[in-house]
Amino acid sequence: MAATFGDSSSWSTALVKISPYTFSAVGIAIAIGVSVLGAAWGIYITGSSLIGAAIKAPRITSKNLISVIFCEAVAIYGVIVAIILQTKLESVPSSQIYEPESLRAGYAIFASGIIVGFANLVCGYCVLE
Numbered sequence: 001m002a003a004t005f006g007d008s009s010s011w012s013t014a015l016v017k018i019s020p021y022t023f024s025a026v027g028i029a030i031a032i033g034v035s036v037l038g039a040a041w042g043i044y045i046t047g048s049s050l051i052g053a054a055i056k057a058p059r060i061t062s063k064n065l066i067s068v069i070f071c072e073a074v075a076i077y078g079v080i081v082a083i084i085l086q087t088k089l090e091s092v093p094s095s096q097i098y099e100p101e102s103l104r105a106g107y108a109i110f111a112s113g114i115i116v117g118f119a120n121l122v123c124g125y126c127v128l129e
Contacts, residue, residue: 020106021089027113028085034117035078038124042071046127071127074120081116085109 046067053064088109 016103020102023106024085024089024109027110028082029113030117031085031113032078032082032117035081035120036075038117038121039071039075039078040124041121042074042124042127043068045125046071067127071124074123078116078120081112085112 046064050064050068053060088105
């Protein structure tokens with residue numbers, strides 16, 4: 001038997017009943033967590049190559065530290081976006097059915113968090129690729 005929109009066991013009904021505040025919080029957590037993970041990955045890649053370069057030519061060590069600073073900027077960007085997204089949250093009524101504006105805002109913050117987090121993860125990966 002196929003589930004319809006009005007069926008209480010369908011995915012769309014389950015997603016509508018989850019609080020938009022929960023989606024927003026998960027999006028913010030993804031934005032900051034995955035951004036920091038991308039920055040750590042970039043610092044790891046950059047740092048290991050910097051150590052190898054510093055052994056062969058010690059005079060270029062300070063010039064190559066800029067790439068580590070760029071990787072740290074990825075993490076800072078994730079923190080800044082998470083703070084901006086956190087300020088966009090408003091109190092949500094505690095009913096079972098939420099207003100379309102609340103759902104739209106929750107999904108938008110969730111999508112923004114995912115986009116920023118994974119874009120920063122890719123930035124950390126692409127530092128020396």
